Amino acid sequence: MKMSINSMLLISTLSVAVWGCAAADTVVGVDPANVKTVTANVNANALQIVGSANSEDSTKFDFYKDHSYDIQQEINDAIHEALTIQNEIDRVEKIAKKYADYSSDAVTPEEKKIADGLARTVWETELNTLCTRVVGKIYDVKKREKLLEDQRSWNAIKEEVMKKSIGEDKNGEVLDSKLVSEFMENTTRSRCLVLAYELAQSNDEKFKFPERSVYGTFVDMQDSDTIGSILVTRKGADGSNEAVFSIHQMAVLEGTFKDKGDGELEFTGKSSNVKGIIKINGWKDATLEITQSNDKIYNAGLSYTFDFAF
Numbered sequence: 591m592k593m594s595i596n597s598m599l600l601i602s603t604l605s606v607a608v609w610g611c612a613a614a615d616t617v618v619g620v621d622p623a624n625v626k627t628v629t630a631n632v633n634a635n636a637l638q639i640v641g642s643a644n645s646e647d648s649t650k651f652d653f654y655k656d657h658s659y660d661i662q663q664e665i666n667d668a669i670h671e672a673l674t675i676q677n678e679i680d681r682v683e684k685i686a687k688k689y690a691d692y693s694s695d696a697v698t699p700e701e702k703k704i705a706d707g708l709a710r711t712v713w714e715t716e717l718n719t720l721c722t723r724v725v726g727k728i729y730d731v732k733k734r735e736k737l738l739e740d741q742r743s744w745n746a747i748k749e750e751v752m753k754k755s756i757g758e759d760k761n762g763e764v765l766d767s768k769l770v771s772e773f774m775e776n777t778t779r780s781r782c783l784v785l786a787y788e789l790a791q792s793n794d795e796k797f798k799f800p801e802r803s804v805y806g807t808f809v810d811m812q813d814s815d816t817i818g819s820i821l822v823t824r825k826g827a828d829g830s831n832e833a834v835f836s837i838h839q840m841a842v843l844e845g846t847f848k849d850k851g852d853g854e855l856e857f858t859g860k861s862s863n864v865k866g867i868i869k870i871n872g873w874k875d876a877t878l879e880i881t882q883s884n885d886k887i888y889n890a891g892l893s894y895t896f897d898f899a900f
Contacts, residue, residue, distance in 0.1 A: 651692045653701040658711060661689070665715045675790040676797050679783065686712040686779070706771035713778040720785040728792050737788060740898070744781060746815045748774070751900055755807045755822050777807075777900045783873060784899075799873050804831070804849050808876040808896035821876055821896045823847065823855065823868065833857050833868060835878060837894055840887050864888060873899055 664685050672678035689708035696705040721741060728734040756769045783799060790797035810819040821835040831849065836842045845859035847868060855868040857878075862885035869877045876899070880892040 651695045653692075653696065653704045657689070657708065658715075661685070661708075661712055661715050665712070665719060669719060674795050675786050675793065676795065679786050682712065682716045682782070686775075703767055706768050710771055710775040710778060713775060713782055717778055717782050717785070720782055720789065723789055724785055727789060730792075733788070737785065741781065741785070743811055743815070743898075744777075744900075747809070747811070747817055748777060748900070750817060751807055751809060751820070752777075754817070754820055755824070755900075780873065780900065802853075802870065802872055804847075804853070804855060804870060806870065806876070807900040808870075809898045809900060810894075810896050811898060819894065819896060821868070821878060823870075831855075835896075837888070837892075843885070843888055859883075859885075861885075862888075875899060 665682065668678055668681035668685065672681055686709040689712055692708060693702065693705035696702040724734060724737050728737065752770060752773045756766070756773055787797045787799065805824050808821045809817050811817060818839065819837045823831070823833050826832040831847045832844070833847045833855065834842060834844045843859055843864060845857055845864065847855040847857045850856055853870040853872070855870070857866040857868050859865065862883060864880060864885050865882040866878055866880040871877070875895055875897045877893065877895045880888050880890050883890045
């Protein structure tokens, strides 16, 4: 008989050098201000589920095993065997794909939910190691502090950004757990790429970012824990290209966009005759310029930069 999910949960903690640097929602770290151990809240959805599947086929992937230790070892091997940071990320990409491919073996809803989080766990594990190396290997104090502050901010607002990006019901709950896993996997991978680039720079290595999709989320934070402005470009349920933005927490404006190439998107609002140009600047930021509008808030000529890419 299978154990219940609650009885199978194994809560593990990951240690990193600086509080707020870890990707996982459960971390133990050091608060540099108070020099004391700090424990964050647990997000059960991000945990691996442990138990006995009693599978008749020993070759089938065991969804009820805790794979976090296997993933940690594979990440460690990738780091030690890689000749460069670029090579390391390429190896981690392959590890993430391997675990993502196990989703084809999932049969029950329970197994599918577990499978959806495996690749995310790979990138969270890699991000924790990158954060630790940022602390120890980037000697430019201002750059290091900025990277760690950005990482702490990302960790603080990622749940809120996720809900605004994929939508939520009237109770503030996201309806599709698969979309949650996909968003968290993608944003964690993005943070890995950003930190990997900085580490490569500190080692005088070349690092090439992969081409970025036209779909993404960009924010501007009023402070480290609050979303001031947000821009989301995504594929709609009907297959259309949707764009949604809000500046300084004012009214949300929705519309569609046409991909003009080279990161340039032609925006058309659903109301107030609003038109504009969205420019996605790789993995750095995105800008919005309103070129035509009858809207009382978002006037023609308005230009804004969303300076933090998720």
